[in-house]
Amino acid sequence: MKNRKLLNSELNRLSPQEFKVADKLHITLVLDNVRSAHNTGSAFRTSDAFCIEKILLCGISSTPPSAEIHKTALGSEDSMDWEYFEKTEDAIAILHKKHYRTIAVEQTENSIILDDFIPDRNLKYALVFGNEVKGVQQNIVDMCCDCIEIPQFGTKHSLNVSVSIGIVLWHFMSSR
Amino acid sequence: MKNRKLLNSELNRLSPQEFKVADKLHITLVLDNVRSAHNTGSAFRTSDAFCIEKILLCGISSTPPSAEIHKTALGSEDSMDWEYFEKTEDAIAILHKKHYRTIAVEQTENSIILDDFIPDRNLKYALVFGNEVKGVQQNIVDMCCDCIEIPQFGTKHSLNVSVSIGIVLWHFMSSR
Numbered sequence: 356m357k358n359r360k361l362l363n364s365e366l367n368r369l370s371p372q373e374f375k376v377a378d379k380l381h382i383t384l385v386l387d388n389v390r391s392a393h394n395t396g397s398a399f400r401t402s403d404a405f406c407i408e409k410i411l412l413c414g415i416s417s418t419p420p421s422a423e424i425h426k427t428a429l430g431s432e433d434s435m436d437w438e439y440f441e442k443t444e445d446a447i448a449i450l451h452k453k454h455y456r457t458i459a460v461e462q463t464e465n466s467i468i469l470d471d472f473i474p475d476r477n478l479k480y481a482l483v484f485g486n487e488v489k490g491v492q493q494n495i496v497d498m499c500c501d502c503i504e505i506p507q508f509g510t511k512h513s514l515n516v517s518v519s520i521g522i523v524l525w526h527f528m529s530s531r
Numbered sequence: 532m533k534n535r536k537l538l539n540s541e542l543n544r545l546s547p548q549e550f551k552v553a554d555k556l557h558i559t560l561v562l563d564n565v566r567s568a569h570n571t572g573s574a575f576r577t578s579d580a581f582c583i584e585k586i587l588l589c590g591i592s593s594t595p596p597s598a599e600i601h602k603t604a605l606g607s608e609d610s611m612d613w614e615y616f617e618k619t620e621d622a623i624a625i626l627h628k629k630h631y632r633t634i635a636v637e638q639t640e641n642s643i644i645l646d647d648f649i650p651d652r653n654l655k656y657a658l659v660f661g662n663e664v665k666g667v668q669q670n671i672v673d674m675c676c677d678c679i680e681i682p683q684f685g686t687k688h689s690l691n692v693s694v695s696i697g698i699v700l701w702h703f704m705s706s707r
Contacts, residue, residue, distance in 0.1 A: 358639035358678045360669055363688045366638060374686050401694055403685035427691060434686045462542060463534035470705050493536055502534045505701070509579035510550045510610045512539045514697065515603060518577055521694035522701045525681070529646050529702075 371434040379408040381479040382527055383455065387443040387495055388414035388486045389516060396427030397517035398484075403431035405524045410435055411450075411481075413443040427517075447483070447498045455481040459491045459499040460523055462513070466504035469523065474530050482523055484516055547610040555584040557655040558703055559631065563619040563671055564590035564662045565692060572603030573693035574660075579607035581700045586611055587626075587657075589619040603693075623659070623674045631657040635667045635675040636699055638689070642680035645699065650706050658699055660692055 369377055384402055389395055395417050402410055412418050418439050419425075419432040440446040450457055456478045474480065483499060485491030490513070496502060505514060505522055514522070545553055560578055565571055571593050578586055588594050594615050595601075595608040616622040626633055632654045650656065659675060661667030666689070672678060681690060681698055690698070 356640075356669075356673065358635070358637070358641050358672050358675075360666065360672060361638045361640065366683075366688055368688060369684070369686050371686055377684075397691050397694060400687055400691060403687055404681075404683040404690050406684040429687055431685065431687050459534070461534070462537045464532075464537065465534050469701075490536065493532075496534050496536060497532065499534075505580075507542075507580040508545070508553075508582040509607065510545050510547055511576055511579055511605055511607050512542055512544060514580050515573050515576060515693065517691065518573060518693055518697035521690065521697045525645075525698040525701065526705075 374434045377406060379406050380528060382407040383450065383481045384410045385443065385446055385481055385483040386410065386412050386416040387483055387491050389416045390487050392417040392421055392423030393427045394517045396424040398520050399424065399428035399431040399435050401521050401524055403435050405528050407524065408436065410437040411440055411446045412437055413440045413446050443492065443495050444498065447495060450481045455479045457481045457483060457499040459483045459496045459502045460519055461485065461491045461496055461502050462504045463496060463502045466502035469503050469505050469526055472503050474527050476531055480527065484520055487516055550610045553582060555582050556704060558583040559626065559657045560586045560696065561619065561622055561657055561659040562586065562588050562592040563659055563667050565592045566663050568593040568597055568599030569603045570663065570693045572600040572608065574696050575600065575604035575607040575611050577697050577700055579611050581704050583700065584612065586613040587616055587622045588613055589616045589622050619668065619671050620674065623671060626657045631655045633657045633659060633675040635659045635672045635678045636695055637661065637667045637672055637678050638680045639672060639678045642678040645679050645681050645702055648679050650703050652707055656703065660696055663692055
């Protein structure tokens with residue numbers, strides 16, 4: 356059998372204790388008023404898989420402990436470091452003080468197409484994702500250093516936010 | 532304002548009629564017994580965004596029309612071409628007859644890490660994604676030409692299937 360499926364025990368994943376002290380990608384995720392706790396849970400699961408450092412949950416975004424987050428996070432809400440901010444502006448301001456390059460994922464007049472965005476290994480990034488309907492707020496977009504856009508060619512205006520987070524984190528991970 | 536958010540009307544998306552006749556990426560998605568209609572709906576939405584040709588829904592995977600699929604597909608279940616197969620084996624056999632290169636997305640003994648997989652522009656690909664708990668069935672993995680694996684470094688064994696579909700489709704799209 357050329358491609359025997361691996362057992363979960365063969366995947367050599369980290370324990371939550373090992374994860375806490377593991378080397379992380381210098382990427383912080385910012386959720387700007389994400390409505391669905393399922394999407395927030397999925398953000399935790401994807402962030403855990405790609406070993407990024409932190410998630411900032413802002414505005415109406417749900418926070419752990421939450422049965423709804425757990426349904427899609429499957430425990431990664433315990434391994435991942437997170438913090439809550441009532442105002443997304445405050446999260447962005449603190450990130451700027453800590454010298455993060457803040458990037459809103461949004462379709463704007465001058466957004467950079469994801470293919471063309473080459474992450475700099477020497478920078479720390481904060482990636483900002485917005486509400487399922489409204490996207491990232493314009494005042495938050497205005498505060499961010501750059502905007503990137505996932506190119507899309509079909510009939511719908513946008514991708515699901517969980518899927519967008521997966522694609523953008525993958526791009527940053529695989530480009531480094 | 533450097534990064535004014537674009538209005539939906541400025542995104543120049545295709546109408547469902549335009550989508551039907553648009554040039555597509557020669558990629559077909561195969562869902563092998565995906566349980567959640569939300570995940571199937573998300574697969575439709577992502578497939579529409581990246582303008583791939585078709586989705587094959589197999590086994591227990593839900594089919595349109597479905598209120599649950601619609602919640603996440605948001606109408607892309609009408610624009611995207613799809614077909615149902617009771618047995619995933621039959622879908623794979625037909626794809627092979629049509630000279631598709633079939634690729635299971637699964638963690639196996641000899642799976643190729645996604646970063647290392649460079650799609651060939653001259654080939655047609657079928658990408659097979661499995662059940663939320665069991666993954667792609669071993670007998671389907673055995674039928675496929677290759678396996679690819681999304682590398683993961685955290686505590687959880689796998690990514691959500693909707694997120695995996697987004698990442699792998701993005702990889703194929705951006706590599707071409």
